[in-house]
Amino acid sequence: MAGRDIKKLNVDMGCDFKCEDCEKYFDCNAPQKETFKKRGVYARARDSMAKIKHKILILGGKGGVGKSMGATNIAYALAMRGRKVTILDQNFDCPTIPIMLGMEGGGMRTKDEGGLIPAVGPKGIQVMSMGLILGEDEVLTWFHDLKRNATEEFLGYTDYGERDYLIVDIPAGTSSETVNVIKLIPEMSGSVVFTVPSEVSQNVAKKAVLISQKANVPVIGIIENMSELKCPKCGKIINVMQSGGGESLSGEMNVPLIGKIPMSRDVAVSLDAGEPFVEKYPDNEATVVINRAVDMIEEACGYK
Amino acid sequence: MAGRDIKKLNVDMGCDFKCEDCEKYFDCNAPQKETFKKRGVYARARDSMAKIKHKILILGGKGGVGKSMGATNIAYALAMRGRKVTILDQNFDCPTIPIMLGMEGGGMRTKDEGGLIPAVGPKGIQVMSMGLILGEDEVLTWFHDLKRNATEEFLGYTDYGERDYLIVDIPAGTSSETVNVIKLIPEMSGSVVFTVPSEVSQNVAKKAVLISQKANVPVIGIIENMSELKCPKCGKIINVMQSGGGESLSGEMNVPLIGKIPMSRDVAVSLDAGEPFVEKYPDNEATVVINRAVDMIEEACGYK
Numbered sequence: 001m002a003g004r005d006i007k008k009l010n011v012d013m014g015c016d017f018k019c020e021d022c023e024k025y026f027d028c029n030a031p032q033k034e035t036f037k038k039r040g041v042y043a044r045a046r047d048s049m050a051k052i053k054h055k056i057l058i059l060g061g062k063g064g065v066g067k068s069m070g071a072t073n074i075a076y077a078l079a080m081r082g083r084k085v086t087i088l089d090q091n092f093d094c095p096t097i098p099i100m101l102g103m104e105g106g107g108m109r110t111k112d113e114g115g116l117i118p119a120v121g122p123k124g125i126q127v128m129s130m131g132l133i134l135g136e137d138e139v140l141t142w143f144h145d146l147k148r149n150a151t152e153e154f155l156g157y158t159d160y161g162e163r164d165y166l167i168v169d170i171p172a173g174t175s176s177e178t179v180n181v182i183k184l185i186p187e188m189s190g191s192v193v194f195t196v197p198s199e200v201s202q203n204v205a206k207k208a209v210l211i212s213q214k215a216n217v218p219v220i221g222i223i224e225n226m227s228e229l230k231c232p233k234c235g236k237i238i239n240v241m242q243s244g245g246g247e248s249l250s251g252e253m254n255v256p257l258i259g260k261i262p263m264s265r266d267v268a269v270s271l272d273a274g275e276p277f278v279e280k281y282p283d284n285e286a287t288v289v290i291n292r293a294v295d296m297i298e299e300a301c302g303y304k
Numbered sequence: 305m306a307g308r309d310i311k312k313l314n315v316d317m318g319c320d321f322k323c324e325d326c327e328k329y330f331d332c333n334a335p336q337k338e339t340f341k342k343r344g345v346y347a348r349a350r351d352s353m354a355k356i357k358h359k360i361l362i363l364g365g366k367g368g369v370g371k372s373m374g375a376t377n378i379a380y381a382l383a384m385r386g387r388k389v390t391i392l393d394q395n396f397d398c399p400t401i402p403i404m405l406g407m408e409g410g411g412m413r414t415k416d417e418g419g420l421i422p423a424v425g426p427k428g429i430q431v432m433s434m435g436l437i438l439g440e441d442e443v444l445t446w447f448h449d450l451k452r453n454a455t456e457e458f459l460g461y462t463d464y465g466e467r468d469y470l471i472v473d474i475p476a477g478t479s480s481e482t483v484n485v486i487k488l489i490p491e492m493s494g495s496v497v498f499t500v501p502s503e504v505s506q507n508v509a510k511k512a513v514l515i516s517q518k519a520n521v522p523v524i525g526i527i528e529n530m531s532e533l534k535c536p537k538c539g540k541i542i543n544v545m546q547s548g549g550g551e552s553l554s555g556e557m558n559v560p561l562i563g564k565i566p567m568s569r570d571v572a573v574s575l576d577a578g579e580p581f582v583e584k585y586p587d588n589e590a591t592v593v594i595n596r597a598v599d600m601i602e603e604a605c606g607y608k
């Protein structure tokens with residue numbers, strides 16, 4: 001075949017000193033970056049985030065692997081232990097956290113002097129999500145800077161007050177939605193990475209582990225979701241998507257495997273109904289795994 | 305609570321005549337839009353797309369509902385019927401189509417005179433995907449214009465030649481990755497929308513139906529994926545994610561339900577192995593549903 005092999009599309013790699021849009025942010029040591037971090041919304045976000053003791057990222061790389069389910073139930077389990085918890089939903093197109101907490105259409109409010117007020121859901125959990133203001137039939141198309149602007153408003157112009165935990169639910173991908181939020185939150189405590197057992201999903205979850213490490217956010221552990229299923233009639237264990245994906249990723253990346261959440265109708269029903277399974281189904285294996293994740297998060301944050 | 309209710313974040317709604325980045329593109333009737341469509345990459349894409357008879361969008365809104373599985377197997381089934389098929393993978397962060405066709409690391413090539421040459425996979429299927437050039441350990445962070453630039457290169461500067469079908473796999477969300485590609489492809493023949501049975505997923509799939517209709521791309525039908533599962537030992541039907549989501553969305557939106565693909569280990573294994581199930585497992589219910597989708601696509605495109 002004629003032509004030359006290429007490794008990258010023709011993306012301009014020069015520096016224009018616009019750190020907010022730079023794809024090389026985490027690799028950069030230029031002095032301009034330090035100046036940049038002290039200005040404007042970055043300074044505001046730093047002040048706001050200083051009042052929240054611990055910040056946890058929920059990642060997965062791939063869509064549909066259980067990130068929002070995990071973020072909701074981890075937040076809820078923390079709140080059941082008496083922690084003051086805030087969830088930041090970075091999914092702007094198709095947010096589901098408000099559904100999973102029974103808060104759809106709850107609205108968001110602004111302060112008279114400007115800035116946003118988080119919505120408050122069950123167990124006093126604060127929620128910031130576009131799902132609070134998007135109608136069911138409304139389709140929002142976000143272009144480039146709009147998502148960044150929204151992230152900046154959520155972090156720099158929202159009054160969270162004093163909190164114990166911020167749980168950040170990151171949508172699929174490794175692009176701006178992920179990177180913008182990490183840039184704005186100094187000193188994150190750690191991340192939890194979700195995968196499903198298939199090799200296709202592991203391949204993508206590996207990128208989530210890599211981006212967390214690149215941004216100096218330690219990976220607390222991996223959760224394999226939609227793992228094997230037990231037939232409710234005969235008890236047979238059915239591996240729909242093969243098995244062992246979580247273990248193999250854990251071994252390859254040298255990151256703990258927190259546990260495996262089996263496929264379960266109770267989990268699906270609880271998410272649709274807006275009733276977190278960690279409270280509704282305390283004996284479900286999903287609850288056991290989420291509680292183990294919460295133990296590991298609390299330990300990483302100096303509690304226990 | 306103090307303050308006023310808000311419906312939108314502070315997004316500038318003025319027209320700056322930059323149609324390529326406009327979130328109101330499909331609703332706009334300004335004469336500038338017609339001028340815009342005749343220029344530059346839009347004109348190039350129009351010429352290139354004129355040589356491809358039919359263009360089909362694969363949508364879902366939510367991640368992990370089977371869009372790439374569907375795109376791969378629909379393309380493969382069309383190729384088995386003798387059609388010349390091209391797949392355009394719009395997932396830039398975590399592309400999986402090359403894995404599902406056994407083409408990872410296959411590379412992409414450029415022509416000496418500039419422009420890209422699509423990779424050719426099994427059954428002569430042309431593939432354009434970032435997964436051809438991304439290493440397994442490589443994490444690409446795409447910022448705003450980069451994805452649009454890549455879409456423009458894929459559509460305006462790639463030599464596909466004469467083809468019967470272009471199958472476009474759209475990632476999760478309703479944002480620029482979806483809208484940019486629809487803008488660049490005049491007269492799309494139709495879309496197929498994937499959902500899983502849960503209400504959370506339907507809620508998002510509905511947005512995919514809406515965006516397709518808004519862009520004047522008729523929805524050919526809905527496929528419910530990860531539907532009920534039959535225990536291989538005792539034959540019990542297990543509804544992991546509740547059931548009937550596809551029917552209810554189909555009824556609500558007045559769009560045909562193509563069929564339901566049960567959870568199946570064969571499907572998962574075939575995707576990981578890069579061997580499309582429409583050939584490897586001809587009797588699997590997944591194959592039956594994909595073939596029905598292909599019948600409906602061919603009918604919508606004037607064959608048979």
